Amino acid sequence: MPALLAVSASSDSVAILFLELGGVILGLGVLGALALRVGISPIPLYLIAGLAFGTGGILPLATSENFIEVGAELGVILLLLTLGLEYNADELVTSLKSNAPGGLVDLVLNAAPGAIAALLLGWGPVAAVAMAGVTYATSSGITAKVLSDLGWIGNRETPVVLSLLVFEDLTMALYLPILTALLAGAGLVTGSITVAIALGTVTVVLVIALRFGNWIEKFVASPNSEVLLLKVIGLALLVAGIAQQLQVSAAVGAFLVGIALSGELAHETRALLMPIRDLFAAVFFVFFGLQTDPTKILPVAGLAALLALASMITKLLTGAYAARRAGIAKAGRIRAGIALVPRGEFNIVIAGLAVAAGVHPDLGPLAAGYVLILAAFGPLAARGIQPLVNAIALRKQSSPVPSERGISETGYP
Secondary structure, three states: OHHHHHHHHHHHHHHHHHHHHHHHHHHHHHHHHHHHHHOOOOHHHHHHHHHHHOOOOOOOOOOOHHHHHHHHHHHHHHHHHHHHOOOOHHHHHHHHHHOHHHHHHHHHHHHHHHHHHHHHOOOOHHHHHHHHHHHHOOOHHHHHHHHHHOOOOOOOOHHHHHHHHHHHHHHHHHHHHHHHHHHOOOOHHHHHHHHHHHHHHHHHHHHHHHHHHHHHHHHHOOOOHHHHHHHHHHHHHHHHHHHHHOOOOHHHHHHHHHHHOOHHHHHHHHHHHHHHHHHHHHHHHHHHHHOOOHHHOHHHHHHHHHHHHHHHHHHHHHHHHHHHHOOOOHHHHHHHHHHOOOOOHHHHHHHHHHHHOOOOOOHHHHHHHHHHHHHHHHHHHHHHHHHHHHHHHHHHHHOOOOOHHHOOOOOOO
């Protein structure tokens, strides 16, 4: 009889798990469809869903939170893996050399608001480093969608935007190990050793990707999609686990695996991974929302709005500076800046690490409010700014004065 009761209880638990997961995933699908109809990124809606189902929400989950946590970890790994597939090691090195001035301006201008805010609030240096990362990185996924949806892919400023995103990704590969060591509370000597090991690991993997990437590709390649998918995900999880053991973020390990693959193999792998990545990435944003008490966002909403406004200005300045260095006219500079405004994936990853380490109770709500604003406002601002850009371009075209360097204000030669 006790055995039968145990089986029944287990069956009920599984049923509740399926009901909760089914409800969450179906709800995410509905929210995604709504976001498409409105023309915004679904990330803010996913975060709101997490807030609704988490502590302090309207319908807290009873059984599936642990399962969602595992799915969220997998979502981060797949996000960074597919991001790494966008580039190869040669492109990263070339981008670092050719776009260093713009990348450094991006780093200084956009890391500063978060770091300064944390220090002024008295949260301490570790929180300042975490908040610097939260305000620094642009959402590559949202920006890529904005460029595609608005037909900006062929514009002259687009390579500038993409080069800044590549620079940010490489900076993140170096930043995350340092943040991980700081969050672990390591002392000066231990922390220095940990950071040295982490950076050494990143360097070794990059060198392997540069010199022996073709061997990795030969090992992974397969004419069968199922086998290819299994090999790539298995390798990414394996390297992510090793990276975590070496005090390097698991996400960085997955990112480096993506960099090691290039050419047609990378395109094919990315196409296979996208549906899986999108599913688990949505789960990741929900999980971050689950960890954040929505009642704590309202007290920091004003600060989140001020921080978002400061970040909009600094990203506009960043885009304008980098585009001007490339000889791009005024309209293209505006587009470059506005394309860099959205925040999303990396920002939540960084905030999630800080929240898990218990850096400060307000950091999670502040980061959630900040990302909610910029993930939603960024694409809408890009759409809204287009008439202004067109007006600038038409006025310049009607002027008898030649545009700078023979380039029209539309950003095209």
